[in-house]
Amino acid sequence: MASHLSKRIRYLREKKGFSQKFVAQKLDIKNNTLSGYESSRREPDNEMLSKIAEFYNVTTDYLLGRSNHPQLTEVEIKERDSDVEEWMKIIESLPEDERKEIEDEVSNYVKYLVDKKQSDKN
Numbered sequence: 001m002a003s004h005l006s007k008r009i010r011y012l013r014e015k016k017g018f019s020q021k022f023v024a025q026k027l028d029i030k031n032n033t034l035s036g037y038e039s040s041r042r043e044p045d046n047e048m049l050s051k052i053a054e055f056y057n058v059t060t061d062y063l064l065g066r067s068n069h070p071q072l073t074e075v076e077i078k079e080r081d082s083d084v085e086e087w088m089k090i091i092e093s094l095p096e097d098e099r100k101e102i103e104d105e106v107s108n109y110v111k112y113l114v115d116k117k118q119s120d121k122n
Helices: 004-016 020-027 031-038 046-056 060-064 074-093 096-121
Strands: none
Touching: 004 031, 004 046, 004 060, 020 031, 020 046, 046 060, 074 096
């Protein structure tokens, strides 16, 4: 039985009028991999799930069937923004050396992700 994920990936592709070949090229995967996602024979890893969501401009919750709203609602956007604001307040209240440590860790993580993405392409 097809999962929410497979149904929604196929639905979004067909709604846009895209071929599997076109979407597979855009996602930098093989056509049979995408076919596997659409038929529930395979499941994308988290990175690919995010890539698919970004490609179709939908949320991962929508793809997974956790939400019937393809995009974030205004309430969800406000909640996300308020969470970010709360974290920023916490970070700003820390001593400078601790803020610097957090900044360094975030910077190192971003560099890691960029390097990983580059090596995955090669």
